[in-house]
Amino acid sequence: MTTHVVTGVLALLLALVHAGMAPRATVGGHALAALALLVVTGAIGRYFYAFVPRAANGRELALEEVQARLAQLSSGWDRENRKFGERVRARVHELVVAGHWRGSFLKRVSGLLRSQRDLRQALAELASAGLAEGVPADQIRETLELAKRAHRATLAAAHFEDLRALMGTWRYLHRWVALYMVLIVVLHIVAALRYANFGALAP
Amino acid sequence: MRISHPKLWLGLLSLAVVVAIVLYESEETSPGPLTxxxxxxxxxxxxxxxxxxxxxxxxxxxxxxxxxxxxxxxxxxxxxxxxxxxxxxxxxxxxxxxxxxxxxxxxxxxxxxxxxxxxxxxxxxxxxxxxxxxxxxxxxxxxxxxHRNADVAVLANGASRFLGLEQRCASCHEDPHKGQFEERCDSCHGQDSKFTDLANFVHTDELPLRGAHASITCAECHPKGSDRSVEAVGGRGPKQVARTCQDCHESPHTPAFVVAAAAQLGLAARASCVDCHSIERKGFAVPKEDFRRELHAATGFRIDRPHEQVKCEACHTSYGSDVPFPRRYPGRKQDDCAACHTDPHAGQFADERGAQPACVACHALEGFAPHRFDVAKHAATAFPLEGRHVESRCEDCHVREGEAPRQFAGTKSRCESCHADVHGASFYATVAGGQRDCESCHDPASFDAEHGFDALAHSKRTGFELAGAHERAQCEACHIRGETADGEGRRFGRVAELFGKPADACATCHADVHAGDFDVKGLPLSVEGRQTCERCHTVESFSDRKHGFDHGQWTWFELVGAHARAECDTCHKETPRKPVVAGGRQLVAQRKLGLVADAITPKNAPACAVCHKDVHGGQFDRSGQPVTVEGRAGCARCHSQESFAVGARESYDHTRWTSFALEDRHATAACEACHVPTNAAAKGLPKLGRSAGTRCADCHSDPHAGQFNARACEDCHRSAESFATLVFDHSRDSRYALDSNHVKLACSACHKPWPIAGGREAVRYKPLGTTCVECHGFEKGKND
CATH class of the missing domain: 1.10.1130 (Flavocytochrome C3; Chain A, domain 2)
Structure with missing residues (x-):
């Protein structure tokens, strides 16, 4: 977790205390709402951020690097039950191929969420089928974990540009919310300095 | 970046939106809503x-x-x-x-x-x-x-919450006097008390407010709107003069009382109030201690006995309350007792029209008790008092039932209405029609009953005919008089209560002296129609056995022989019996003829030993002796009931009973020769005494003076025919064998009489010498 995230979350908590846990519809209250909105957009952005393939140091990977990682994962399939593993592998491939993302921001969001939903359903069906065929439970669990990683790697390779574009758009929104929050906080501080005596008696 | 690049326009648009929102917010800097x-x-x-x-x-x-x-x-x-x-x-x-x-x-x-x-x-x-x-x-x-707006949440425009008030009374309080007084409010009223208390007001000297007047409100004397109102007497108008009590107070007293009281006090009637009703005292009521008894007499009711100690409240029940004066003090008459006292007789003495006689007709004016209704007044009633009724207390006849008043009117005059039937309805039930006729026996005045209760009445009223000994007996013999009267005042006991049995049986009063001996199973319950005691006895006399007594029938012991000739008390001795007590007295405890034996029953055959003593001392009941002789047992083995002696001796088998056969001289000897009669016969014992024994020496004296003590007599005198016939071999049985010379000699030649102790003589047989000289002596020269 970066300093960016930590200061954002702490700022919201401190602002709530400053508002006495009872914000009102005033400039100060609006500043608190803007800060809360900023934290929320940040949290969603962190979700999208997780799908962009990165190196251990956070650097975004190039497509070639993603494809190499995917190939490395393929070797793992042979260690498990071959027949069950082949079927899982085919199903993951089918999921990635079947997803058609569009070019707009909302459609990319929709495509990402839908692919995750389809993956959960497919893994649940494969787990039930594996148990019915007598595949040991620990072997099913390992195979499905491998399938998750393979799906994410395959998704990153297949929608490499879509994911980067999605992240870029979301970052744009987050920055404008941050600007609004800063301005209105400044306004709140100026008004307080102007009219309030902060409890001190008048001179 | 080109000017036409979408990102540029999109960025500018976004900036514009943000700035617009911030500017709008800058106009709404209030930190919250106003009050x-x-x-x-x-x-x-x-x-x-x-x-x-x-x-x-x-x-x-x-x-x-x-x-x-x-x-x-x-x-x-x-x-x-x-x-x-x-x-x-x-x-x-x-x-x-x-x-x-x-x-x-x-x-x-x-x-x-x-x-x-x-x-x-x-x-x-x-x-x-x-x-x-x-x-x-x-x-x-x-x-x-x-401050009317002190707690108002939102003041009206221009209104003030606490400010704007003045410090004048009238600025807050309304003037009840409507401005008719010239003085300031605080000249009469103060802040320390209620408005009506007039803390600073001093009443006029003509009528200083003391006592009861000090605690009443102004309006009670100065009603609003009247000519005596506060404004009328203290305002700007003319002042009123002082007045008397009657000007304000209405007198509840009757004129007669006021005049009489004033006369006692020597005052004018209008000025007499203050003698009792002091102005210094709070309240109009007169304390009891201040009210003189003489004044009460002025009401027409003197306070003397018995009212002198009575508290006021006892008669004037509303004393001290607020009820109207006429109700508190109604002015009662001295002799109108009923005005205060509840009629304890509950109107019993009212006549047909409901009019009550005056209480003082019977009770003294000085007290309810004791009453004055004496015998003479009682004579005017339907039941004049006579005899012992005069001594009776009123409440003995005039009783109270629970909480009801004591009954006087309608008190019944029949005996049974007051007196309990001590006879337990025994007599009353026998009178025709069930009517009690106490007076047929009892004197109404004295209750003496004995004058009219004779044997005939006893039979008639009790169903128990008095005849024979019963008629001669005293009443108390059966009806025992107690020393103290019972709860009903009766001392003359009833048979059934005394003895706990019906009075129609002998056993109720008489103890069965035979102890039930004649009521055992097997004996007749009825003899010629007579039952129980009357099977043998009559009411004439207990000892009169008019109907006879079959001893064999009643006792299973038929009297024959000597028994038939004997007197009853020969066997049935007078015997003390355990006393029988019933009804507090001892019944016949002793009978003349005692029982022969309580153990006699049909199963236990009669035994001579019950009556007769065994004079033989049990000699014939020893082991080995016959129990029966020809079917006869006990004494009957030898004796008959005809006579103890007759026949017994003749049939006596001496050998069987004594193992000593009587032979020769013994067979002819008289019984008394061996069984020496003793003086025991005079004491009822047999005439013949016991023999000394079966040995010769037991009966016969020893003629040898004990010389053969170590030997039995029959060693020599074996013949029972004669004592002199000896079976003695001198050579064998003595130490001196007889030679031919001596054998010829008579015994007495050698055995001569010899003096023995006691001055008697006995033929000496031993010891004798065996040498010649011991018999023949020494002859000089011949024997040398």
Missing amino acids: RVHASVPELVERGSCERCHGDGEVTLAQACSDCHEAIGQQLADRKGFHGALDAQKAQACGACHGEHHGDALAPVDARVFALAGVADRAAFRHEFVDWRLVGVHERLECSKC
């Missing part, structure tokens, strides 16, 4: 109106507030009033106490605000802090009583 009172002022709620309250750089917050709250601003300027008395620095910081921008959640003036101003409790606010000291009733008033 309702401030929010109701349009100038304070419009945009950009912050400076109206907060001022600007040159106008302070206090100055801005004072622009609207001028009165408070004046207080601050004059250093007066609540705000003027505050600390100067605190007084300038309006917002320090009166919070804003919290809407209705924070009232501009409430307890919190007072607390911030140093008044922890508004109700305890010291009003002199604002130069107006509250005392008395004012001190206890709620703030809102004077």
Whole structure:
């Protein structure tokens, strides 16, 4: 977790205390709402951020690097039950191929969420089928974990540009919310300095 | 980046939106909603109106507030009033106490605000802090009583919460006198008491308010609107003069009482009130200790016996209450007892029209008890008192049933209405028709009954005919008189109660002296129709056995022989029996003829030994002797009932019973020769004594004076024919064999009589010498 995230979350908590846990519809209250909105957009952005393939140091990977990682994962399939593993592998491939993302921001969001939903359903069906065929439970669990990683790697390779574009758009929104929050906080501080005596008696 | 690049326009558009929103927000910098009172002022709620309250750089917050709250601003300027008395620095910081921008959640003036101003409790606010000291009733008033808007949440425009009041009474209080008095309010009224208490008012000297007058309200004497109202007597009009008691008080007393009382006091009637009703005393009522008995007589009712110790409240039950005077003191007559006292007789003496006789007709005026209704007055009733009734107490006949009054009227005059039937309905049931006729036996005056209760009456009323010994007996023999009377006053006992049995059986009074011997199974229950005791006895006499007594039938012991000739008491001795006590007395405890043996029953055959003593001392009942002889047992083995002696000796087998056969001389010898008669016969014992034994020496004396003591007689005298016939071989049986010379000699030639002890003589047989010289002697020369 970066300093960016930590200061954002702490700022919201401190602002709530400053508002006495009872914000009102005033400039100060609006500043608190803007800060809360900023934290929320940040949290969603962190979700999208997780799908962009990165190196251990956070650097975004190039497509070639993603494809190499995917190939490395393929070797793992042979260690498990071959027949069950082949079927899982085919199903993951089918999921990635079947997803058609569009070019707009909302459609990319929709495509990402839908692919995750389809993956959960497919893994649940494969787990039930594996148990019915007598595949040991620990072997099913390992195979499905491998399938998750393979799906994410395959998704990153297949929608490499879509994911980067999605992240870029979301970052744009987050920055404008941050600007609004800063301005209105400044306004709140100026008004307080102007009219309030902060409890001190008048001179 | 080109000017036409979408990202540029999109960025500018976004910036514009953000700036627009911030600018809009900059016009709404209020930190919260205003209180309702401030929010109701349009100038304070419009945009950009912050400076109206907060001022600007040159106008302070206090100055801005004072622009609207001028009165408070004046207080601050004059250093007066609540705000003027505050600390100067605190007084300038309006917002320090009166919070804003919290809407209705924070009232501009409430307890919190007072607390911030140093008044922890508004109700305890010291009003002199604002130069107006509250005392008395004012001190206890709620703030809102004077400051109408003290608790109003939102003041009307222009209204004041605490300010604006004056310190004149009339500014708050309405003048009840409508301005008719010239004096100031506080010349009569004070703050320390109620308005009607007139704390500062002093009544006129003509009628100083003391005693009862001190506690009444003005309006009680000075009713509003009357010519005696407060305004009429104390206002600007002419003053009234002093008056007498009757001018204000209405007298409840009768004129006769007032005149009589005044005459006793020597006062005029109008001025006599004060003798009893002192003005110094609170209340019009006269204390009991102040009311003289003589005055009570003036009412027509003297206080003497028995009322002299009675408390007032006993007669005047409403004494001290607020009920009207005529009800408290109704003026009763001296002899009208019923006016106060409840008729304890519950109207029993009322006549047909319901009129009651005067109580004093029977009771003295001085007291209810003792009454004065004597025998002479009782004679006027339907039941004149005579005899022992004169001695009776009233309550003996006139009883009370529970809580009901004692009954006088309608008291029944029949004996049984007052007297319990001590005879337990025994006599009453036998009289025809069930009517009790006590007087047929008892004297109404003395209750003496014996004059009319003879044997005939006894038979008639009790069903028990008195005849024979019963007729001759005293009444108490059966009806035992107790020493003390029972609960019914009766001492003459009933047979059934005394003995616990029906009176129609002999056994009720008489103990069965035979102890049930004649009521055992097997004996007749009836003899010629007679039962129980009457099978043998009659009522004439117990000992008169008129019907005879079959001893064999009743006792299974037929009397024959000597038994038939014997007197009864020969066998049936007079025997003390265990006393039988019944009904507190001892019944016949002894009978003349005792039982032969209590153990005689058909199963236990009669035995001679029951009556007769065994004179043989059991000699014939020893082991080995026959139990029966020809079927006869016991004494009958030898004796018959005809006679003890006759036949017994003749049939006596001496050998069988004694093992000593009587032979030769013994067979012919008289019994008395061996069985020497003793003087025991005089004591009822047999004439023949017991023999000394079966040895010869037991009966016969020893002629040899004990010389053969070690040998038995029959060793020599074997023949029973004669004592002199010997079976003795001198050569064998003695130490001296007889030679031919001596054998010829007579025994006496050698055995000669020899003196023995006691001066008697006996033929000497031993010891004798065996040498010649011991018999023949020594002859000189011949024997040498």
